[in-house]
Amino acid sequence: MNPVLDSPPLRSAALITLATLLLAAAAPVAAQGLVEYGIVPLPLPAGFHASAARGIADRGWEPLTVVGTVANSPCKASCWIRVSQQWTAHELPGLDPGDESWANAVSHVPGGDGEYTAVVGAAMSSQGTTYPMRWDNVSHMPWMMHALMTLNGGGGEARAIFHPDGVPVRTLACGWADEVPPVAAADGPTATATLRVPVIWETTAAGERVLRPEFGVGLEALANDIGSIGVNGFLAVGGGFDATSGAWWPQVWTSVDDGETWSNTPLPLPLSAVDGEAVDFDYDTDGVIRVAGWGRSTGDMMFPLMWELDTTFPAPQWIIHELPLQTGQEGGETCSVRKRPGRTTYSGIATQNGAAELAIWTNDTGMWVMHEPAGYLVDPQAGTPISPGGTDAAARIAATVLLPQPVGSGLAAPAAMDTMACLLVPTSLTAVEEPTRPRRFISVSASPNPFNPRVRIAYALPHDDRVVVSIHDATGARVARFDEEWVRADEERSVSWDGTRDGGDRVASGVYFVRVTTRLETATVKIVLIK
Numbered sequence: 205m206n207p208v209l210d211s212p213p214l215r216s217a218a219l220i221t222l223a224t225l226l227l228a229a230a231a232p233v234a235a236q237g238l239v240e241y242g243i244v245p246l247p248l249p250a251g252f253h254a255s256a257a258r259g260i261a262d263r264g265w266e267p268l269t270v271v272g273t274v275a276n277s278p279c280k281a282s283c284w285i286r287v288s289q290q291w292t293a294h295e296l297p298g299l300d301p302g303d304e305s306w307a308n309a310v311s312h313v314p315g316g317d318g319e320y321t322a323v324v325g326a327a328m329s330s331q332g333t334t335y336p337m338r339w340d341n342v343s344h345m346p347w348m349m350h351a352l353m354t355l356n357g358g359g360g361e362a363r364a365i366f367h368p369d370g371v372p373v374r375t376l377a378c379g380w381a382d383e384v385p386p387v388a389a390a391d392g393p394t395a396t397a398t399l400r401v402p403v404i405w406e407t408t409a410a411g412e413r414v415l416r417p418e419f420g421v422g423l424e425a426l427a428n429d430i431g432s433i434g435v436n437g438f439l440a441v442g443g444g445f446d447a448t449s450g451a452w453w454p455q456v457w458t459s460v461d462d463g464e465t466w467s468n469t470p471l472p473l474p475l476s477a478v479d480g481e482a483v484d485f486d487y488d489t490d491g492v493i494r495v496a497g498w499g500r501s502t503g504d505m506m507f508p509l510m511w512e513l514d515t516t517f518p519a520p521q522w523i524i525h526e527l528p529l530q531t532g533q534e535g536g537e538t539c540s541v542r543k544r545p546g547r548t549t550y551s552g553i554a555t556q557n558g559a560a561e562l563a564i565w566t567n568d569t570g571m572w573v574m575h576e577p578a579g580y581l582v583d584p585q586a587g588t589p590i591s592p593g594g595t596d597a598a599a600r601i602a603a604t605v606l607l608p609q610p611v612g613s614g615l616a617a618p619a620a621m622d623t624m625a626c627l628l629v630p631t632s633l634t635a636v637e638e639p640t641r642p643r644r645f646i647s648v649s650a651s652p653n654p655f656n657p658r659v660r661i662a663y664a665l666p667h668d669d670r671v672v673v674s675i676h677d678a679t680g681a682r683v684a685r686f687d688e689e690w691v692r693a694d695e696e697r698s699v700s701w702d703g704t705r706d707g708g709d710r711v712a713s714g715v716y717f718v719r720v721t722t723r724l725e726t727a728t729v730k731i732v733l734i735k
Contacts (some may be wrong), residue, residue, distance in 0.1 A: 216577075225648070239549075242631040243357035243586045243605060245624055246284045249293045252276045253735075257284075257625035258593040258604035261312035261321070265665075270602045271307035271323050272593065272625050278304035281339065283347075286626065296323065296339045297349040304328040305337065309364045309594065314374055314726055318343030320372040324352075324362035324379070334549045336360040336379055337406070352405050353414045358382030358398055360364050362405065364429045368438065368463075370672065370721040373680035376463060377405040378440050380426035381414070400424040402442055406463060409679050416458040416468035423447075425455060433487045436462040441495050444483035451479040454497050454511075462600060471511050474524050476501055482508060484540045484594075496550055498537030498562040499526075508552050508565070527565050528574050529554060533717040536563060539597040551601050561602055562589035562628075582631055589628060601628040646719045646727035661718050662698040667690050669722040673699050683711055703733050 250257055257272040268286040273279040274295060281296040298305040298381045302490040313320050314585045323339040336359075340723055348638035354360050360381035371646035382398040388642065402425045417427070419540050425444035433439045433672040440457040441622060454682040477499030483493040495511040508527040527550065529536055538552035554576065564575045578584050585608060593602035605626040648663040661673065675684040683707050684698040704710050713735045 207281040211240070216301050216316070229520070239580070239630045241564075241580050241581050241601070241628040243589075244627040244629050246270060246603070246626060247291050247293045248624065249274055249282075249295060252280075254623045255282065255625035256591065256604040256623060257627070258307060258325075259309035260594040260596045260598045260600065260602040260627075261310045262594070267312065267319055268314050268600075269310050269321055269628060270309045270593075270625065271325070272602070272604070273306045274558075274625075275623075278302065279306060279667065280336070281305040281307040281323070282625075283307060283310065283321070283323055283339070283341075294341075294347060296347055299327045299329055299335065299351075303330060306521045307339070308362065309377075311365045311367050311375065313367045313370055314728070318345075319422040322365055322367070322372075322375055324359040324365045324377045325352075325445060326379075334359045334361055336362040336377075336381065338362060338365070338375075338377065338405075338407075348726045352377070354383045354414055355401070355403070355414070356384040361426075361648040363427065364431075364440075366431050368432055369594055369674055369676070369682045370719055371676055371680045371682070372725050373409050373676075374682070375405075375407045376430055376438065377407075378430040378442075379403060379405075379428035400426060400445075402427040402444075402457065404430065404440065404463070404466070409681055411511065415463065415466065418468050423453075427455075427457065429484045431485065431487065433493060433689065434550065438463055438465075439487070441482035441485045441486060441497070442495075452481055454495075454509075456482065456495070471495065471497075473499055473520055474509070476526075477507075477509075478502055482511070483538065486541045490533070494541050496538035496541040496596065498552075498553070505538050506549070506555075508536045508554075508563075510541065510550060525572065525611060527552075527572050530574055533683070537566070539592045542602070549595065549599060551595055551603075552699065553591065562592045562601075564601075587626070589624075589626070597629060599630045601627075603628050646722065647719050647729045648729050649730045650718060650729050654734045656703075656734050658700055658702045659731055659733075660698055660700050661720075661731075662696060663720045663727070664694055664696045665722060666693060667722075668692050671697075671717075672721045674719050674721070675701055676719060677711070677719075678715050680717075683716070693733065714718070 252274040254275040257270050259271045261269040270284045272282055274282045283294045285292055307323050307325035310323045314417045326334050327337050328334050328715050336351045338352055340348045362377045362379040363496055365375055365377040380400050381403045383401050384398050406413050417729045423444040423446055427440045427442040430440040438459045442455050443452050444455045445452050450497040456469045456471055457466045459466045480499035482495050482497040487493050497507045497509050498506050500506050500694055510525045514523045534555045536554040538550045541550045550565040553560045561577055564580050577588055587605035587607045589603045591604040592607045596603050603626050605624050607622050619719055622687050646665055650659050650661050673686040674682050676682050691697055713733050716731050718729045
């Protein structure tokens, strides 16, 4: 089985601490109509007959990166990169020439020697074991493959990745690993079962380590998405299986100490659901965490869900929303979510008569509306989106599209030749136009420079956005981080750095770099500390 083209998705006090991180100011919003989408096909390398898209780099302009698979028995992990409106396809290296591999997610940041791209996914050996993988690339250099750490020799899969500091030197990825019990003593009991557990891989200049979020006794679990939710705050979402009840339960893991420790909170389910899973989340300009996922009824019908962490009550609590389906549809699930000024957009899958199609839900006026492909596509004849991947900050959706069969092909057309990786791009009614790079950029300055003992860092943004200001040493390691909040366009802001680390220790004389990072770009300025 092709695990990307054919298989469906794998099926308190912590809240109060989490709520203290959600302090971003809300931006003014305006109601908008449904955004229509055009289909942009991604090139298929020679020798391959099908492709699927699974993830997209959340950057907003070039270089734009999409990952997924290309298929030619077996399927291969692939990365598509667009520069100057030109797409190139890259087959990523695998464990062995005949092994399967697939890419799930991508993170893309500027590096010292060019654009740095990190892709995560998995590879399946000829023995049938799945291994978590990461692929790294710097502009104009060959792709490098790296097998992520596993637990006691078991398998695993990486499902999401991001750069918490906006620099290549540190990444956080999440997924699952099979925990293989240690070999028992000769006179002791023999353990045979493995346990699938959620894992977080952290890679820094010092190396790689595996973090083990706690998730409760008697559960197997996996993490589907991971990201920042404030200064030194991270969140991961996924699902856990309780072997006692036989239920798959949506889960949230949070860290408020820069990833050192993680706490677990099961998400609530509506009364109509017997189990469910969290698939993706977004933390954006209004400071509310939104989680996309699904629930399943006693009749084994899946239906789309979203959760919002509401901090306005006396105690923080998760609010559940069941997203609408249209008449005749048998079920559905949400797969990705992005909140932007004026719009909350979810993409997911709706099933009707046994066929799955990509659906889009929007909420512009307080009411959720579902849009089928015929309603949001400029040209429905270009193909039918059947499986969504990620959604980026410019509202583009990485998707797999079922291509229309040639006239006269009938039912005999080979099913393996009718899928193609595509990008769904917001468009006008008359043309498919992808967003271009903003005409203005972040401005940032530092004075005095060189400095001793203190430097003032001033910055202004060309657009309203959330911003992170951080200081890094010459190796790229972060030494200080100041704020993460909503900043309005052209509003001059400043922070002051006195040459100390976040923990209070003073740094040595030398060259440092200031990074001002928004959702769409990063600006860097070099500073010099002289003692």
